[in-house]
Amino acid sequence: MLELKKGSEQGPHILIVGGGTAGWMSALLLNQQLSEYGVRVSLMESEQIGTIGVGEGTTPYIRQFFSAIGLSEREWMSECQATFKCGIRFPSWSDNPEHGSYFHPFYSGVDKEPGEAFFVNANLRRRGQMAEAQPDRFFLAHYLASQGKAPKVPDNAFHLDYAYHFDAGLLGQYLKKVGIQRGIRHRLNTIDAVRRHPSGDIASVITADGEAVAADFFIDCTGFASKLLQQNLGVPFCSFADNLLNDSAVAIQLPRDYEQVLVSETRSEALSNGWAWRIPLIRRTGFGYVFSSNYQSPDQAETELRRYLQVGDEIPARRLSMKVGRVEKHWQNNCLAVGLSQGFIEPLEATALMLVQFTVERFARALIKGSPEHCFNQEVNRMFDGVRDYIVAHYKTNGRQDTPYWRDNREQTPASDRLQAILDTWRTGAELEPVLTEMESELVYFRPSWYCLLAGSGLLPDVPAQPCVGTPASYAERFFRPLAERFTDQTDYL
Ligand SMILES: Cc1cc2nc3c(=O)[nH]c(=O)nc-3n(C[C@H](O)[C@H](O)[C@H](O)COP(=O)(O)OP(=O)(O)OC[C@H]3O[C@@H](n4cnc5c(N)ncnc54)[C@H](O)[C@@H]3O)c2cc1C
Known part of the structure; x- marks a missing residue:
């Protein structure tokens, strides 16, 4: 464990190996969060081995990253060709025309009342009554997203949750520029080997020129290769290939x-x-x-x-x-893996950079508090497994019959006990809220996301034609359409 002392001028040296998005996000966050302990952060990347060059969608959590490191939204967005993201639309996940497409919105306070009406409708529908259970029109984000609005109003009267899309290559260059300006030492070298102390800790990494570069702690951001944590320290990889078929x-x-x-x-x-x-x-x-x-x-x-x-x-x-899964331990000895080197869950909900940010924030907190590695590892594993369950749910609820791929995804892939409990509760029409509340500490996605996915994908019983009960979607639309008009077009805003 690294010893941190507030106010120290010569704190420990952390060497990050890898200059992809994970490497530079780690460098900037650690530099910002640990500078008062005198921690020195440097980053080494290979000129020969490129970055993966994809990873352009995000979740709202990333806004905390940009604000934590003090970057102006307007500035970084314009440098990275970025646009706003209000949610994800899922067309064609079912053959049933009633469920031809649905939207997973980023939920905000303004959705509370219409959102509740949608939850009630979905519950009525799954208990066999006819009610409008298609989520889109009950959430403001659907209107903003389809009309190309920025989630911003001129008078700042509403604060909405939103995320971004950006050019991964440009973001990498931008973060590198900021990192170097902030004093993060940057070197171009390929790591060929690793030298260890008798304790098992990494003593130094050996570059292709034969130079030994020592540090107190090493962050492995070498992508799927995981040069330090998996290849050298031999930390096992838990594959999710049985649950998630895409590779x-x-x-x-x-x-x-x-x-x-x-x-x-x-x-x-x-x-x-x-x-x-x-x-x-x-x-x-x-x-x-x-x-x-x-x-x-x-x-x-x-x-x-x-x-x-x-x-x-x-x-x-x-x-x-894609190598889909996660390592057993993200932090072992004096090495932490971040990014693709620690694991990857396929990009359906664009969660990879969220996991990067979560890992680094929790690591910095663990160092400051002196918390043990195993608690940190459990916490990060819970996050990975929570994301996995939500992604698997998209496949298990698909309503396509056209290929063995879709049938196998629905019928053959295992679900975790947690996910199975959610799906079973939903199907039987029993109350879902107590189940979600009981699992709260292990879930990454909450009630609006589960309802939008389960109702939107069409995991609902067939109901004979009858008049609708519940709240019509037109009620929410009457409220949201004029509201959406007040938001600025993103082409004007950016
Ligand atoms: C198809 C696909 C779609 C994706 N979509 C999304 C998305 O929408 N949203 C999202 O958040 N994420 C997405 N991701 C994941 C995202 O691309 C990565 O999480 C992100 O780019 C971070 O990658 P990285 O920095 O871990 O690895 P990389 O980009 O692979 O960087 C690895 C770095 O390590 C260096 N390196 C490697 N070996 C050595 C060595 N021996 N010595 C020195 N340096 C070395 C390389 O030079 C490079 O700088 C997607 C991934 C895939 C595969």
């Missing part, structure tokens, strides 16, 4: 279509053997098809994505492999 992706970037509204939402549309993201940026749109190579070859996936986008071979595509 590959193919990505294509296209120039922005200026005829279309610049929507403030990610679109995650189900295709034959996976789903395709659509992430709108200021000058381009990022697309990618996340799929399982056990059901479809990369060639077939690329062909399907090109057909979906109506683009030919003249537009380049990138193919990526």
